[in-house]
Amino acid sequence: MTGLISLNWLIGDQALSDHIRARVNELVDQGVEYKQACTTVTDAADAGEAWAVAATRQTWIRRHDVDPDEMPLRSLYVLERTDTHVVVAYVDLDKAADDSDAGDRSNLPPDKAAHNDHTQGVVYPFDALDMSFELAAWEPLRAPAAPPRAVPASGTTGAEE
Known part of the structure; x- marks a missing residue:
């Protein structure tokens, strides 16, 4: 099961938002620009990549x-x-x-x-x-x-x- 829509269906929008935000913050803490971190994490989560999901x-x-x-x-x-x-x-x-x-x-x-x-x-x-x-x-x-x-x-x- 992959895709942000499927993940939202599994756990709900608030829990998914919290999870995505945590992954974005991990990248920002590593020095990635916020906008790029958002794009990277959402693209990876939508593709079902384990590091993001x-x-x-x-x-x-x-x-x-x-x-x-x-x-x-x-x-x-x-x-x-x-x-x-x-x-x-x-x-x-x-x-x-x-x-x-x-x-x-x-x-x-x-x-x-x-x-x-x-x-x-x-x-x-x-x-x-x-x-x-x-x-x-x-x-x-x-x-x-x-x-x-x-x-x-x-x-x-x-x-x-």
Whole structure:
């Protein structure tokens, strides 16, 4: 899934605006002129480039054109984002029976199996996301629910009378 319209649909305009603004500020902090930073980030986000799009609470799935033998991971969940990389948990949906299956049914290399449980993370460069994965889901931050309000009694306006 790529494109600013798709991203807006996934997380809403306020969350997307906040995310884009953060990427623009990263470039400005690196010395890029503000107008150029805006153009660079929006173009990259619209193209689905991982450095511009990747954020916490995202699920990335292996692209259909990637050979499963070369990339045994079907899905990654982003635990954290920094300026230079993401920290992901492996989600081995191809063969794992549960979130922490590192046994005989897991198709992860043995040295990577420990990362298949959402409690640990592994540093993953943006380029690796771009090469093999595409954004599938983004769980935006949810504002806390407003406390329930009392229903006014029958025959009152609800204002303090």
